[in-house]
Amino acid sequence: MQLYATFESNIFLELALSQLEQKGIHKENIFAVPLDNRTEKRRVFDSIHRADGISLIDIGVALATAFSVVGISIGFKLAWGPIFWGLISAFTGFALGFAIKLFIVFFVEKRKRVLIGKHSEVILIIDCEETQSELVEEILWNHFALGVAKIK
The missing domain is CATH 3.30.70.260 (ACT domain)
Incomplete structure (x- = not known):
């Protein structure tokens, strides 16, 4: 045995x-x-052949939807109209959500991976x-x- x-x-x-x-x-x-434990750092961006299950756009898409709804609503009263303000606010929400997720992956989860867990x-x-x-x-x-x- x-x-x-x-x-x-x-x-x-x-x-x-x-x-x-x-x-x-x-x-x-x-x-x-x-x-031999891994010495190279993990990649943040996935390729077509390798994915680690971490999505960087999930918060960005949610914020883009929410911001575009608000932007369209406000856009009826502004000069460029609801379509342009909806697109501008959607892009702003996506960029903000993407930045939040990058911050979480790079700083919060990296520190958690180093401190927690046994190898x-x-x-x-x-x-x-x-x-x-x-x-x-x-x-x-x-x-x-x-x-x-x-x-x-």
Whole structure:
């Protein structure tokens, strides 16, 4: 049976490895693979082949609709008429919404991604007997594994 676990690279990983060896799992049956975390920054704009699910125009379209309705209403009393003022206000609302969304993506969510969340840094693969699997899994969870999977 094989058990897979992901860990952050810290002292708890070392403690888990030493406790597994104390419980009878040989070093030859433990394989640790360090992961390379992403070093390049995420792209903001999507291409035709890659999309990350973040829409930059959703707030812009909503504000463009709201601003155009107000602009058309006011445009009946202004010199250029409702069509021009509706287009001008729609463009203004879209630009404002796009700027708000860019601010949120660049500053608010970027800071949240850096501060919140744990990153897997090591994958641990353990070969053991089926009778030892519960013990090994308990040791891994007790030493703060980020995830554990069993394969028979």
